[in-house]
Amino acid sequence: MRTVLFAAFAVILLNELPADVKAASEGVELDHQEWTFDGPFGGFDRQQLQRGFQVYREVCSSCHGLDYIAFRNLEAIGYSEDQTKVLASEYLIEDCCDDQGDIFDRPAIPADGIPNPYPNEQFARASNNGSLPPDLSLITKARANGPDYIYNLILAYEDPPADMEEEIMFGMYYNTVFDGNQIAMAQQLFDELIEYSDGTVATNEQMAKDVTAFLHWAAEPKLEVRKQTGVRVLLFTLVFTVLAYFLKRRIWAGLKH
Numbered sequence: 735m736r737t738v739l740f741a742a743f744a745v746i747l748l749n750e751l752p753a754d755v756k757a758a759s760e761g762v763e764l765d766h767q768e769w770t771f772d773g774p775f776g777g778f779d780r781q782q783l784q785r786g787f788q789v790y791r792e793v794c795s796s797c798h799g800l801d802y803i804a805f806r807n808l809e810a811i812g813y814s815e816d817q818t819k820v821l822a823s824e825y826l827i828e829d830c831c832d833d834q835g836d837i838f839d840r841p842a843i844p845a846d847g848i849p850n851p852y853p854n855e856q857f858a859r860a861s862n863n864g865s866l867p868p869d870l871s872l873i874t875k876a877r878a879n880g881p882d883y884i885y886n887l888i889l890a891y892e893d894p895p896a897d898m899e900e901e902i903m904f905g906m907y908y909n910t911v912f913d914g915n916q917i918a919m920a921q922q923l924f925d926e927l928i929e930y931s932d933g934t935v936a937t938n939e940q941m942a943k944d945v946t947a948f949l950h951w952a953a954e955p956k957l958e959v960r961k962q963t964g965v966r967v968l969l970f971t972l973v974f975t976v977l978a979y980f981l982k983r984r985i986w987a988g989l990k991h
């Protein structure tokens with residue numbers, strides 16, 4: 735029983751290690767951020783997720799899809815049913831088929847997925863100098879230290895050092911975090927690029943943090959439930975261990991040493 739308990743605590747502690755410790759093997763040192771979803775009691779800040787969705791919608795969605803998220807999923811980040819209907823209706827979806835058998839466009843409904851900006855991969859590549867902007871639904875899970883990595887990546891644009899200037903290929907940009915330091919995505923965030931509907935000042939860092947938190951929610955919408963279950967299981971194990979201990983004392987009490 736105690737072994738189980740120690741193992742459980744060890745797993746939690748490992749999860750708590752600062753990113754730069756875990757990232758050491760990845761080569762780049764990431765600036766670790768405090769996330770509301772860190773730690774065994776962490777959760778999402780709905781206001782932040784909505785700001786993050788706004789950044790996604792107004793900036794990232796022109797190149798990146800969010801294939802696994804339907805409009806109605808956005809109710810989980812605090813939008814009402816009516817709001818998701820309005821949000822959805824601003825997009826057009828290709829549907830099949832009308833009475834003549836032709837594909838036609840219709841406004842999206844909450845059950846539809848957020849439409850991909852490109853009709854197919856070839857089109858996406860052709861529009862981005864041969865590179866494919868990946869779907870962002872699971873991106874925070876697909877990279878080591880996902881949230882810290884993405885936050886750092888989208889802010890890590892600077893002028894290339896003199897010895898690299900020549901090496902930067904056409905359509906590529908110098909980025910200190912991306913593997914190889916050349917990325918096909920130009921810098922996307924600039925201070926006050928968007929105007930947040932909740933009045934928060936849209937600095938570069940604020941937008942990077944909000945959109946990353948939103949993408950982490952997209953990748954793990956059940957994070958809060960998972961953590962709550964974990965804490966409950968631990969509490970149960972703790973109570974059970976104490977009970978088992980007293981039971982053992984009681985059973986052995988009658989025995990002479």
Ligand code: HEC
Pocket residue numbers: 789790793794795796797798862865866867868873877884887888916917918919920922923945
């Ligand atoms: C103009 C198109 C465009 C926009 C807008 C854009 N991206 Fe990208 N993004 C790309 C392309 C192209 C790549 C592929 C880069 C490569 O492989 O070199 C990419 C790659 C990425 C990656 C993957 C990096 C990796 O480790 O492979 C992330 C994460 C990302 N973008 C996040 C964002 C976020 C967040 C936004 C909005 C703030 C955004 N992008 C806006 C074009 C775009």
